[in-house]
Amino acid sequence: MKIKAINVSFGYKDTEILKDINLEVREGEFLVLMGPSGSGKSTFLRLLADLEKPNSGEIIINNKNGISDIAVVFQDYSLFPWLTAEENIVLALKKRLKGKKSKKELFQLAEQYLTMVQLGHATKKYPGEMSGGMRQRAAIARALSVGSDLLLMDEPFGALDPITRIQLQELVLQINQDQKKTIIFVTHDAEEAIMLADSIVMFSPGPPGKILECIDVPFEKPINRNELFESREFIEFRDDLLQLMNKGIFEKLNQKEAVEDGGGI
Numbered sequence: 001m002k003i004k005a006i007n008v009s010f011g012y013k014d015t016e017i018l019k020d021i022n023l024e025v026r027e028g029e030f031l032v033l034m035g036p037s038g039s040g041k042s043t044f045l046r047l048l049a050d051l052e053k054p055n056s057g058e059i060i061i062n063n064k065n066g067i068s069d070i071a072v073v074f075q076d077y078s079l080f081p082w083l084t085a086e087e088n089i090v091l092a093l094k095k096r097l098k099g100k101k102s103k104k105e106l107f108q109l110a111e112q113y114l115t116m117v118q119l120g121h122a123t124k125k126y127p128g129e130m131s132g133g134m135r136q137r138a139a140i141a142r143a144l145s146v147g148s149d150l151l152l153m154d155e156p157f158g159a160l161d162p163i164t165r166i167q168l169q170e171l172v173l174q175i176n177q178d179q180k181k182t183i184i185f186v187t188h189d190a191e192e193a194i195m196l197a198d199s200i201v202m203f204s205p206g207p208p209g210k211i212l213e214c215i216d217v218p219f220e221k222p223i224n225r226n227e228l229f230e231s232r233e234f235i236e237f238r239d240d241l242l243q244l245m246n247k248g249i250f251e252k253l254n255q256k257e258a259v260e261d262g263g264g265i
């Protein structure tokens with residue numbers, strides 16, 4: 001799985017949303033996208049998932065399994081509410097396996113995916129009957145069942161309580177490591193970014209959003225969360241990351257004020 005964005009720009013009508021995005025993602029890499037609201041992170045995921053096309057530039061995704069669908073997990077809405085957990089997964093499997101498996105085999109496979117995310121006990125539950133954490137586990141199982149090497153995740157844990165969030169971070173780290181999936185993950189949370197990422201891409205405030213910097217995370221996995229959070233290296237790294245994000249925001253605010261002052265003359 002190789003992913004490359006070359007001079008990618010994208011906009012709606014008269015607004016440029018992303019400008020000159022150049023990025024290369026290694027096979028098996030856990031890449032985190034950070035940046036202020038409106039910097040185009042979700043839009044960039046939509047481009048990677050082929051839900052939008054760039055206005056210029058090129059996105060190259062070489063999916064070695066030959067799967068054309070790319071799995072996406074959003075903060076919400078990744079499941080059909082009128083289907084049970086297992087039916088949601090069977091639907092994805094049906095699309096992928098196109099008549100190669102019997103109905104019984106599809107349901108068995110769905111159960112395996114749900115067991116993988118510790119939801120083996122909840123196969124018959126509807127999304128509305130599950131907690132937020134369970135829904136996101138099911139959404140991850142559904143995404144895995146698509147069979148793609150690439151998993152795109154758009155603030156998937158933003159609405160979860162801290163303990164569930166930590167449990168699900170561990171789950172995606174395990175998926176990245178054990179199943180060698182390449183993961184591109186959007187978050188606003190610096191600690192989450194550092195825990196998960198091999199590298200972090202910081203977007204500047206849009207529009208148009210640009211890549212401000214690409215930073216390698218210097219902490220070796222597996223990370224002991226408690227030890228890391230108490231270390232000076234971590235605190236300094238996190239503060240630098242937040243400073244980089246704030247620098248972009250302040251520059252943007254200053255530009256805006258300059259334009260408004262100029263406009264008042």
Ligand SMILES: Nc1ncnc2c1ncn2[C@@H]1O[C@H](COP(=O)(O)OP(=O)(O)OP(=O)(O)O)[C@@H](O)[C@H]1O
Pocket residue numbers: 012017035036037038039040041042043044206207
């Ligand atoms: N369908 C659309 N039509 C026009 N503009 C849009 C559309 N979708 C998004 N935008 C604009 O594109 C810009 C980038 O939005 P996007 O959701 O990609 O940002 P983001 O960095 O993911 O933000 P957040 O962190 O708040 O999720 C925003 O200014 C948004 O208003």
